[in-house]
Structure formats: structure tokens, C-alpha cells
Amino acid sequence: MRSLALVISYVLHPLWMPLIVFLLLWSVDPWLRLQPAMMVYVLSILLINAIAPAISLYVLHRRGALSDLEASQRQERWVPFLVVMFYQLLGYYALTRPGVFLPKEVLSLIFAMILALALAMLMTRWIKVSMHLLAQGGALGAWWSFDLLHGLGMADFLPIGFAVAGTVGWSRMRLGVHTPGELALGFLLGYAVVRSVVELGVVL
Numbered sequence: 216m217r218s219l220a221l222v223i224s225y226v227l228h229p230l231w232m233p234l235i236v237f238l239l240l241w242s243v244d245p246w247l248r249l250q251p252a253m254m255v256y257v258l259s260i261l262l263i264n265a266i267a268p269a270i271s272l273y274v275l276h277r278r279g280a281l282s283d284l285e286a287s288q289r290q291e292r293w294v295p296f297l298v299v300m301f302y303q304l305l306g307y308y309a310l311t312r313p314g315v316f317l318p319k320e321v322l323s324l325i326f327a328m329i330l331a332l333a334l335a336m337l338m339t340r341w342i343k344v345s346m347h348l349l350a351q352g353g354a355l356g357a358w359w360s361f362d363l364l365h366g367l368g369m370a371d372f373l374p375i376g377f378a379v380a381g382t383v384g385w386s387r388m389r390l391g392v393h394t395p396g397e398l399a400l401g402f403l404l405g406y407a408v409v410r411s412v413v414e415l416g417v418v419l
Contacts (some may be wrong), residue, residue, distance in 0.1 A: 353405035
């Protein structure tokens with residue numbers, strides 16, 4: 216069962232979730248398909264923001280800055296937080312430079328990811344917020360928001376999102392990385408931030 220938990224944790228890793236969510240939304244949302252070239256550009260930014268931090272964190276682990284790739288020690292978690300935040304801010308800059316015109320919902324989604332990460336980083340001083348469940352909550356919040364804003368009629372699929380989040384939560388507990396409280400906090404934070412930011416259209 217531990218092997219299964221590891222597979223789930225790596226397949227649905229927080230670094231991959233923005234890319235997965237965007238691909239899912241792009242596949243079902245006709246509003247996003249109106250600008251294929253721009254969506255490919257967003258996809259490339261999200262892909263870089265998944266691969267580059269993963270490489271950086273691996274290098275830090277090899278050099279001893281992280282005791283493990285899970286960053287299971289709360290005192291060490293500021294390192295991956297800052298690394299991921301650095302790449303996300305670079306990505307946000309690339310998406311807001313002159314000549315790039317994104318739908319506001321997409322830009323709000325990217326900003327919401329950054330905001331959720333920043334809040335989780337601040338909270339890490341007191342509690343080890345689950346990044347896996349932060350990503351799962353954010354994914355569900357994004358799906359719900361785009362469904363409401365664009366009338367996608369995808370509400371029947373929301374229970375699947377909860378089931379996936381629950382499965383990821385089980386994997387993190389099975390690996391002994393997080394407590395139920397840390398998992399719940401991560402999910403609620405990700406869901407609340409992403410859904411409110413996207414539906415309000417908040418951007419920098």
C-alpha cells in the first residue's frame with residue numbers, strides 16, 4: 216500500500232496540478248479554445264513552472280539543503296516554498312508583459328495559485344500545511360469557478376474531484392507525512408483562495 220501511496224503522491228504532485236487543471240479546463244471550456252495560440256503559451260509557462268522547480272529541489276536535496284524530497288521537516292519547508300514562488304512569479308510576469316492578452320479568469324487563476332502558496336508559506340511558521348491538498352483544493356475551486364462563470368454544466372463531475380482529493384489525502388497519511396488537520400487546512404485554504412480570487416476576477 217505504501218508503493219501505491221507513493222505513486223499517487225507523485226502523479227498528483229502539487230507541481231503538476233496547475234498543468235493538469237489547465238489542460239482539463241482547456242479541454243471542456245469553449246471560451247478558452249477561442250484563443251489556441253495564447254493557451255499554448257500559458258501551457259508552456261505552466262510546464263516550465265512544473266519542471267524547473269522539480270529540478271531545483273532535486274539539486275538542493277542532493278546538496279543537503281533538504282533532508283528529503285518531501286520536505287517533511289517543517290523547518291525546511293520555506294526552501295521549496297521560495298523556490299516554487301520564484302518560478303511562479305517569473306511565470307506571472309511572462310503572462311502579464313505587454314502584448315500578452317489573457318482572459319481575466321485565466322490570469323486570476325494564476326494569481327490565485329501564487330496567493331495560496333504565499334499564505335501557506337506564512338502559515339508554515341505554525342503548522343505544516345499540506346501542499347498536496349492545497350493543490351487539490353485549488354484544483355476543485357478552479358473547476359467550480361470556471362463551471363459557474365462559463366456555464367460549462369460540469370457540476371456532476373465535482374464529486375470526482377472530492378474523491379481524488381480524498382485519495383491524495385489518504386496517500387499522504389499512509390506515508391506518514393501529514394496529519395488529518397494539516398490535510399484539511401491545506402484543502403480548505405486552496406479551495407477558498409482559488410475560488411474567491413477567480414470568481415472576483417482579482418489580478419495584480
